[in-house]
Amino acid sequence: MADPDLWEVLDRHIHEAEQLRRCLHREPELSGTEIGTRDRVLAALPPAASVTKVADTGAIVRIGGDGPAVGIRGEMDALPVTETSGVEWASERAGTAHACGHDVHLAALVAVARTIEELRLPTPLLAVLQPREETYPSGARDIVEDGALQAEGCAAMIGAHLQPALPTGVVACVPGSVNASSDEFEIQVHGTSGHAAYPHLTADPLLALAQIVVALQSIVSRSVDPMAAAVVGVSSISSGTAANVIPGLARATGTIRAMNAETRELLRKRVQAVAENVARAHSCGVEVKITHGEPVLHNDPRLVDAVARHLGDQSIAMSTTLRSLGADDFSYFSEVMPAVMMFVGSETDEPLHSSAFLPSDSDLHLTARAMLAGYLGAADLLREESPLR
Incomplete structure (x- = not known):
């Protein structure tokens, strides 16, 4: 006492x-x-x-x-x-x-x-x-x-x-x-730039990135047990300099949160796989960097x-x-x-x-x-x- x-x-x-x-x-x-x-x-x-x-x-x-x-x-x-x-x-x-x-x-x-x-x-x-x-x-x-x-x-x-x-x-x-684990990701999509009036002559990384962002939202709803709390969120997007130019590079950053180690590892792998496969479907290359943060x-x-x-x-x-x-x-x-x-x-x-x-x-x-x-x-x-x- x-x-x-x-x-x-x-x-x-x-x-x-x-x-x-x-x-x-x-x-x-x-x-x-x-x-x-x-x-x-x-x-x-x-x-x-x-x-x-x-x-x-x-x-x-x-x-x-x-x-x-x-x-x-x-x-x-x-x-x-x-x-x-x-x-x-x-x-x-x-x-x-x-x-x-x-x-x-x-x-x-x-x-x-x-x-x-x-x-x-x-x-x-x-x-x-x-x-x-x-x-x-x-x-x-x-x-x-x-x-x-x-x-x-x-x-x-x-x-x-x-x-x-x-x-x-x-x-x-x-x-x-x-509290959740916290990782950060950066996705860089590399395409072929060109005039916006001739999109067929380019590989548009911005369009590919937009599709990646949408696809990332399906990871938690379709890959994670509904009873397990998790977040995959995109927080920033940057690309391009002019209205009539398709850029050669598009970039996004975001966060991965999970309440157990197994879900955390699953989310890391799925972010990587989604980005790579969607970029490939748009004839673009991609680099995915995941910074491992707090457990x-x-x-x-x-x-x-x-x-x-x-x-x-x-x-x-x-x-x-x-x-x-x-x-x-x-x-x-x-x-x-x-x-x-x-x-x-x-x-x-x-x-x-x-x-x-x-x-x-x-x-x-x-x-x-x-x-x-x-x-x-x-x-x-x-x-x-x-x-x-």
């Missing part, structure tokens, strides 16, 4: 972290450039047993002594978005904004770390300051491949992400697959139960149904250790990545409480005789 003063101590540190959140929000940094953000958070964290630099601009900070530890992830990067929130502490960097709540996540993590350090809780904490959540190559993937988490004895990983699709005050803590994000059921008990003890309303085909590179952690990603309801009506997205101080409080519940749940399991995995 946690110390009854634990949550009061956390509340005090959350109030102190509100100013840090504003500082981070005012000076956002894009993926791969988060050195200032990292150093600002390091300065706000309590004195650490060790600080390990990872993934170029990231860090893993140990709070507490030796032995198996619980990790909590805080993403550091902002988005290439021009903020329109209108607050006094809006981004001062043109074209860059914390439009996904990472400033809130970091400030919440600092409050939790200060609480754990002040009360000398027995299970060590690893504050994982992760870069490049919003872009490839993934910062989480690099941290896992670096081996630093294993070297630090990380036994479980906790994440919490704001989600305005949830009602205010609600935390989703759901077992199993909660499926899987929440460990046993860890979910342990975390949910602490959320319930604090009378935090919970959702046990939220799943989406969104993606988060937290999934790289869940591939190698027991992990739980929680989604935290936000007061803002704006969606994630909106230029006006601005979570409230109440959202910061709930995020920190969810993170601490995650830490406590993982610590409970670590104290049991059987290991987490």
